Amino acid sequence: MKTIFIGIDISKDSLDVAICKDPSEVMDQLKVDNSIKGISKLISRCKKLSTDLWFCFEHTGNYGLLLMSQLQSEDLVYSVVPALEIKQSLGMTRGKSDIIDAKRIAIYTATNSYKLKPFHMPGKNLLKIKTLLTYRNQLVGMSRQLQNSYKSHQITNEAIDIGLILNDIQQRIKQLKEKIKDIENEIMNLISSDPVIKKNYLKTCTVKGIVHIIASYMLVYTNNFTSFDNPRKFNCYAGLAPFEHTSGTSIKGKTKTSKLRNKTIKTLLFNGANTASMYDNELKKYYKRKLSEGKPHQLIMNNIACKLVYRMFAVVNRDEPYVCLKN
Numbered sequence: 001m002k003t004i005f006i007g008i009d010i011s012k013d014s015l016d017v018a019i020c021k022d023p024s025e026v027m028d029q030l031k032v033d034n035s036i037k038g039i040s041k042l043i044s045r046c047k048k049l050s051t052d053l054w055f056c057f058e059h060t061g062n063y064g065l066l067l068m069s070q071l072q073s074e075d076l077v078y079s080v081v082p083a084l085e086i087k088q089s090l091g092m093t094r095g096k097s098d099i100i101d102a103k104r105i106a107i108y109t110a111t112n113s114y115k116l117k118p119f120h121m122p123g124k125n126l127l128k129i130k131t132l133l134t135y136r137n138q139l140v141g142m143s144r145q146l147q148n149s150y151k152s153h154q155i156t157n158e159a160i161d162i163g164l165i166l167n168d169i170q171q172r173i174k175q176l177k178e179k180i181k182d183i184e185n186e187i188m189n190l191i192s193s194d195p196v197i198k199k200n201y202l203k204t205c206t207v208k209g210i211v212h213i214i215a216s217y218m219l220v221y222t223n224n225f226t227s228f229d230n231p232r233k234f235n236c237y238a239g240l241a242p243f244e245h246t247s248g249t250s251i252k253g254k255t256k257t258s259k260l261r262n263k264t265i266k267t268l269l270f271n272g273a274n275t276a277s278m279y280d281n282e283l284k285k286y287y288k289r290k291l292s293e294g295k296p297h298q299l300i301m302n303n304i305a306c307k308l309v310y311r312m313f314a315v316v317n318r319d320e321p322y323v324c325l326k327n
Contacts, residue, residue, distance in 0.1 A: 004050040005113065006042075007106025008057040009098045010034065010064050016098040017042060018106040019049065026103050034063065039070040056109035056116070058083040062131075068121045079109070080119040122223045125194045129187055130220040133213075136183045137264070143176040187216055200225055206321035207311045208283070209276030209304075214268045218312060221265055231306075231313040239266045240306045266305075273304035280324055283307065 009016040015038065019028040030045070032038035046053050055071055055078035057064060064080070071078045086108045109116065122130070150169045156162055191201050197219060204215045219225075221237075228234040235241040239262065277287040283304055290300045315322045 003052045003054055003113065004046060005106050005109040006046055006053060006055045007102045007104065007109055008055060008067070009101040009105060010057055010060045010067065011098065012063055014098075015039070015042065015067065016102040018099065018102040019046065020106045020110050023107050023111045026106060029099060029102065031099070034066065036066065036070065039067055043070065043074055043076065053077065054079070054109060054113060054116075056081060056105055058086065058105065065121075065127075068119070072121050077118045079116045081105075081108070081116070120223075122220070123194075125190050125197060126220055126224060129190050129197075129216060132183050132187050132190075133216060133220060136180055136187075136213075139176055139180050139183065143173055143180070146173050146176070184212065188212070191216070191219075197224055200316050203315040203319075203321055204312045206315060206323075207276075207308060208280035208322075208324055209272035209274075209308055210312065211272070211275075214272050217265055217268055221262065225313065225316045228313075231310045234313070235306050235309050238262050238269060238305075238309070240269065240302055240309065269305040269308060270301055272308055273301045276308060277301070277304055282324070 003021075005020050007018045007020075011034065013034055015032050015034050017030050017032065018026050020026045028049075030042070032042045046055075053076055055076060057067065057078070057080060059080055059082055068078065068080070086105060121127075146169055150166065150173070153162055153165055153169065157166060191198050201215050201219060204210050204218055205212070210218075222228055222234060228237070232241060273283075276283045277300075278284065286307075287300055287304065290303070291297070311322055
């Protein structure tokens with residue numbers, strides 16, 4: 001029986017659905033609640049059409065978790081694709097609405113089914129770690145805003161007495177820092193409670209420059225090093241892998257990284273690269289050598305960040321800790 005492709009546009013309260021057999025025609029469309037009842041209705045309707053179903057939707061964070069959980073519990077095949085990838089594959093388009101987006105996703109799925117890969121939702125512990133990291137990031141942002149506010153009010157305090165405000169800001173910053181520490185402790189408890197996650201976490205932390213938070217994010221973004229076949233693919237995902245920009249003899253642009261990147265992990269890996277360039281003997285020598293060759297600091301840091309990713313994948317795949325050169 002021919003595969004039925006189901007494109008879903010996810011929002012907080014509802015799912016807009018388009019169904020097709022091939023890219024030329026959408027055969028059905030519907031709207032259901034983004035709830036267990038609504039998703040069960042969708043699955044039941046699709047199963048009446050075929051036993052060979054392929055669902056597809058965009059990355060939507062928490063709004064798509066229930067859908068993924070229900071599809072996985074029914075052993076149904078689904079793919080989760082970046083929104084930009086779908087947009088670029090369709091070329092120039094006109095108009096936008098939830099049902100139009102669902103149709104576009106269904107057509108994209110039918111057209112690209114030969115290269116789409118089934119998605120598997122991370123385990124509960126990884127999902128909890130991911131949620132805690134997101135919340136920690138929000139708290140860090142709030143703390144940073146308050147610290148900037150404190151500096152601004154200090155200037156005002158030189159003209160008028162606003163000690164009450166300054167004390168209040170200091171107290172809130174202190175509370176946020178305590179909460180951030182609590183979140184980090186809970187992340188460590190979750191990692192320690194899962195032997196498989198803990199094993200890869202400890203190995204990645206043996207790489208100089210990879211600290212607790214970076215290692216935790218790596219576990220989440222790689223689904224405990226199972227979502228990427230090799231470090232090159234992860235570097236592409238993170239926006240670290242360089243790509244050549246040339247054409248014939250007339251166009252000879254600089255080799256650049258893609259703008260399609262995960263900004264969070266790229267920033268963290270750059271932080272790790274800065275640390276590694278100071279405390280890892282091999283990378284310290286590499287940095288100095290490239291700097292003497294006239295290479296820009298940012299380019300060298302990008303290369304070091306790539307090397308850190310290669311090292312993390314290596315220690316996980318070889319099942320052994322990383323050993324730094326002593327000289």
